[in-house]
Amino acid sequence: MTQGEGSNAQVALTAVAAVAAVAGIFGAGVLLGKKSKAISGSGEGPVVLQGGKGVAKAGTFDAAKKPGFIDVFKGLAEELCGDLSEYELTELISKPMQRMLDYNVPGGKLNRGLTVVHAALEIAKFQGKSSTKDEETIRAQSAVLGWCIEWLQASFLVSDDLMDSSITRRGQPCWYKNEDVGFIAVNDALILMTQVDVLLYKMFADEDPDLFLHVHRIMTETTYQTEMGQFLDLSTQPPQGPINLDLYTSERHYKIVKYKTAFYSFYAPIAFGMAVAGVRDKESLDVACDICVKMGVYFQVQDDYLDCYGEPEVIGKIGTDIQDGKCSWLVTQALTRASAEQKEVLKANYAKDDEECIKTVKGIYNELKLADIYHEYEESIYKEICSDIEAKVTTVPKEIFYALLHKIYKRSK
Template sequence: MCTYQKLRAKKEAAMSELKSKFLEVYSILKSELLHDPSFEFTHDSRQWVERMLDYNVPGGKLNRGLSVLDSYKLLKGEESANDELFLACALGWCIEWLQAYFLVLDDIMDNSHTRRGQPCWFRLPKIGLIAINDGLILRNHIPRILKKYFREKPYYVDLLDLFNEVEFQTAHGQMIDLVTTLEGEKDLSKYSLLLHRRIVQYKTAYYSFYLPVACALLMAGENLDNHIGVKNILIEMGTYFQVQDDYLDCFGDPKVMGKVGTDIEDFKCSWLVVKALECANEEQKQLLHENYGKADQACVAKVKELYKVLDLEGAFAEYESNSYEKLRKSIEAHPSKAVQAVLKSFLEKIYKRLK
């Protein structure tokens, strides 16, 4: 085995061990929530919530949650006490709970069919729109976890403020996304790179990229007001991540992705359609106007074929390369080597991802 393969195998083994520890904390948090003294559970209600949690919270890649733990360890630069690592895991799970809450409701709003390679929660028998209340339960679990483990910490109020702020930003990003796809009001002329960036920044970048690092910075005793530059880099990274997502929604393998892309049918303000509008001639724009946003596979096929004719795969490859270089230079300009390590870790995880 060559040196590169040995290093990769060692890294994968370390990540596997980290994930195992992280999942152990999930079991502890779940058990505590299922026996929360503030609610008198019946046998059936406890079973319902446990099934709902297991189906929606730990089934993804867990990148957001694990990033809190990984970032905290990189910031400390030393062996951390087990209780501190537990707290980092707990914060990571708060983000995974937040993600689950967003996805359960997002799937209902988008009328989606699959999530993480299985049917969306609301599509399961006897679930339906009860999933809306399940989403609210997921949301309300977060302050329960924070209160139990962080109430005595000097950064407790900052944590609460951070989660509230990020949820506010994400909900409004979702709102912008949804109002641009209102049935009967579909107008591709409203779509632009500026609109796409605004949706991405608020709907994805804050909670997926900034929140995990901000949690780790607070745990490490840092003042978030001193890290505006870090926030800006992470927002740029989140934008790059969502452009990747838009690309994979059309060109990715559903078996690898765990879901079938529906951006075209859903009239999403995708990076692909914005780029297509930028470089299409009048005839091609007319084709987009006639076929984009229709739940008809023949229309979807015409849009995808136009994407290929316009070489949007090549446009994305160029965008990805340029974004990576720009982010790398911004990260290396940061004065703190520990913060650099955190940001580089994030970037390497998403560069040229397939799902």
């Protein structure tokens, strides 16, 4: 065995160990009435699948850290590809399915998924002896739910890049830009979204039905809210005909980013962590939602700013909001502050895929000192969110919100 082969084998064994740790806690998964071979250990895989809890206790399954969390992805992806045998499709699409998952799901910072694990563990620690689950179970359940959110994120990004004609994502060509993909990406996005439900049913429906019903409701509502935000975003800048900048208001921008970004990127990870730890009352969830929505709006304002002012090699993509005619924070702020003459310049140049037009719009932004206004906004919203955390959070540790806030505060990518 060569060094490369040994390395690959080690990665594979680590992935198996990770899913085994989850499997040892959840038991046999069920998909459409079929037992999951990998989860139950009844397939042809290594015998280690029978000893999940021992693997977890040995420390090879630390989903609170990024390497351990990624190991769980490898196991879940292998599980989903293995399920294709139930549809007599293994030989036909198993390899391209694995490639699609590897390309789209585990990239990025994984903040959403890791937040679920971190929140669940911190809440359990906060509860002390009153916690109803052992740490091993919490790690396993929260890791799977964390990846469900990352799977959902992947679905949104694949479709979003196609709709926006984006070029790069996470430092590589957008999935649809691969020569052998193109519009196949539409179906891939649907597959990714459906796999979220598959994972939820497989891991929770029988083993923890109360948790399953709770998180499935949140996931369904969150997905729908995100799609409605996307609908509002796309309908603001129709692909045919001239845009109407009268629609580009701060109120409309707030509604777009609240629904398109805040719920699935911030509220769902915290709510899932709370759910695993047994905190499911309406009052606690409402407080979490209010704070997370503010963070989500702040995050998207950052994204809008970085799309224009960030370095492509740092943010991992080429900004296209101006030529795409996006209802971004920058253009709504510009329209609020611009003179009549500057507004006419914006109307003549915004949403034009032309280098001179893009340069002209950025020139207006600079004249209005929008970068300075953004930095003032950032300090103001940061203080407001910190104040809310201190005043409103009582049933869960404040640290889970601060940890999420500090991941995005003054970020550059």
